[in-house]
Structure formats: structure tokens, C-alpha cells
Amino acid sequence: MKTVGEILKSSREKHGFTVEQIAHFTKIQAKFITALEANQFANLPESAFVKGFIRNYAQVVGRDPNMLLAVFRRDYGQDTRGKVVPRGLIQPINQPRLRWTPTFTIITGLTIIITLFLAYVIIQFRSLSNLPPLEITSPQEGSTVSVLVTVEGKTQPQATITVNHQSVPVSDSGQFSHTISLSPGEHTILIEATNRSGKTKTLQRTIQVK
Numbered sequence: 001m002k003t004v005g006e007i008l009k010s011s012r013e014k015h016g017f018t019v020e021q022i023a024h025f026t027k028i029q030a031k032f033i034t035a036l037e038a039n040q041f042a043n044l045p046e047s048a049f050v051k052g053f054i055r056n057y058a059q060v061v062g063r064d065p066n067m068l069l070a071v072f073r074r075d076y077g078q079d080t081r082g083k084v085v086p087r088g089l090i091q092p093i094n095q096p097r098l099r100w101t102p103t104f105t106i107i108t109g110l111t112i113i114i115t116l117f118l119a120y121v122i123i124q125f126r127s128l129s130n131l132p133p134l135e136i137t138s139p140q141e142g143s144t145v146s147v148l149v150t151v152e153g154k155t156q157p158q159a160t161i162t163v164n165h166q167s168v169p170v171s172d173s174g175q176f177s178h179t180i181s182l183s184p185g186e187h188t189i190l191i192e193a194t195n196r197s198g199k200t201k202t203l204q205r206t207i208q209v210k
Contacts, residue, residue, distance in 0.1 A: 002071075003039050003071070003075055004036075004039075004054060004068050004069075004071045004072040004075070005036050005037045005038060005039040006037070006039075007063065007068060007071065008036065008037055008054070008057050008058070008061065008063070008068070009037040011058075011061035011062065011063050012037075012061055014061075015061055015062070017060075017061070019033050019034055019037075022057060022060060022061075025060045026053070026056040026057055026060055027056075028053050028056065028057070031043070032044055032045075032053060033053075033057070036050070036053055036054070036057070041076065041083070041084035041085070042083075044084060046078070046081075046082035046083060046084075047076075047077075047078035047082050047083065047084050048082065050072075050084050051069060051072070054068050054069055054072055055068075055069065074087075075087060130195075130199065131195070131199050131200070131201040132155055132156050132159040132193045132194065132195040132199060132200075132201050133154075133155055133156055133174075133193070133201075134153065134154075134155050134159075134191065134193040134201045134203055135153050135154045135155070136151070136152070136153040136191055136203050136205060137152050137153055137154070138150060138151065138152040138153075139151065139189070139205055139207050140205070141205050141206060141207075142206060142207070142208075143207050143208070144207070144208040144209075144210055145207055145208070145209055145210070146209070146210065147181055147182060147183070147184070147209060148179055148180075148181055149179065149180050149181075149182055149189070149207065149209070150177060150178070150179045151163050151168075151177070151178045151179070151180065151189060151191060151205075152175075152176070152177045152178075153175075153176055153191065154173075154174050154175055154176070155170060155174050155176065155193045156174050156193075156195065157170060157171070157172050157173065157174045158195065158196055159174070159193045159194060159195050160193070160194045161176045161178075161191070161192070161193055162190075162191070162192045162194075163178045163180065163189065163190070163191050164180065164189060164190055165190070165192075166178070166180075182209045183209065184209050184210060185208070185209060186206065186207070186208055186209075187206070187207055187208075187209055188204055188205070188206045188207075189204060189205045189206075189207065190202065190204050191203045191204065191205070
């Protein structure tokens with residue numbers, strides 16, 4: 001693909017114009033026209049002036065200024081001083097410059113460790129501050145049972161379980177089972193689960209003993 005300088009030079013030669021004539025028509029110094037045609041942007045002023053040169057030159061040789069400026073922007077940009085440079089040499093202004101250094105590694109590692117520690121503390125705090133889980137699978141509320149009643153359920157392994165204020169062992173999986181003897185009639189069984197922070201959850205089952 002042709003550069004903007006090559007397009008302008010080709011158009012000038014097609015019309016039979018000399019560099020001096022273009023300089024006369026556009027009021028651009030001949031040395032700048034020569035540099036522009038040769039893509040020698042180091043010999044040209046800032047980008048804003050170059051764009052003005054391209055626009056005026058294009059009008060003289062009958063080319064669309066906007067099209068030639070688009071070609072120019074395709075191939076060239078400007079550095080921090082405003083000078084024209086090939087686009088591949090431009091460091092994007094908004095591109096972050098990340099460099100992996102020992103200090104950056106240490107900071108990143110400490111950040112990860114602190115984040116994990118805080119997450120662990122929050123999880124532990126929530127687990128201690130919340131009521132322990134408690135699920136009773138037997139007996140069912142309002143059921144009719146025999147004199148020997150087996151109370152079964154599940155909680156967290158670290159919780160303490162009592163059935164009618166009697167301590168009941170809890171397995172490593174949180175399961176518990178306790179059999180009590182009751183006289184015929186209506187009874188209310190009280191089941192309590194207490195976690196390590198002292199939070200207690202209470203359920204009860206009212207049953208009929210035949």
C-alpha cells in the first residue's frame with residue numbers, strides 16, 4: 001500500500017507539476033514538500049502542521065484531503081513532543097507499563113496471603129457467630145410412638161447435643177441418636193445444639209406415646 005507521500009508525489013507528477021510549483025500554490029516551503037513526498041517526517045515540523053500540508057497539497061493535485069489524512073493516520077502517529085513517527089514506534093498512552101520485579105512479586109504474594117487470611121477469619125467468624133445447624137429426622141412432630149423413643153438427627157460435628165437436657169454423643173459426620181423411655185401420653189422432647197461459640201439452636205417434637 002502506498003504512503004501518503006507516495007500518493008501525493010504520484011499525483012503531482014501526473015499533473016506535471018514541479019515541487020517549486022506546488023510550493024508556490026500551497027505556500028509550503030519546497031524542502032517540506034520534498035520531505036513529505038519522501039516520508040522524511042524527521043525533517044518536518046509537528047504533526048498538526050504536517051496534516052495542514054497534506055490537506056493543502058491534496059487540494060492542489062485534486063485528491064480527497066480526508067482520504068489522504070486517513071492514510072496518514074493509518075501509518076503514522078505522533079510522539080509526546082508532537083513529532084510524526086511511524087505508528088509501530090508509538091507507546092500507547094493508556095497502555096499500562098507492568099514490569100515483574102522482585103518487589104512486585106513480594107507485594108503480590110503478601111496481598112494474596114493477607115486476602116486468604118482475612119477470608120479465613122471471616123468464614124470462621126461467621127461459622128462461630130451463626131446458630132449451629134440442627135435437623136431432626138425422628139420422631140416426626142405429632143407422631144404416635146412406643147414407650148421407647150429414638151431421637152435421631154444431624155448437626156455439625158463440633159456441636160454439643162442434648163435431648164431433654166441429657167448430653168448425646170455426636171459422630172464425626174454430625175449424626176446423633178438417643179433412645180429415651182417415656183410413659184404413655186403426650187410428651188414434648190427438647191433437642192438443643194450448641195456450637196463452640198455458645199450459640200444454641202433449639203427444636204422440639206410433641207408426640208403421643210401409646
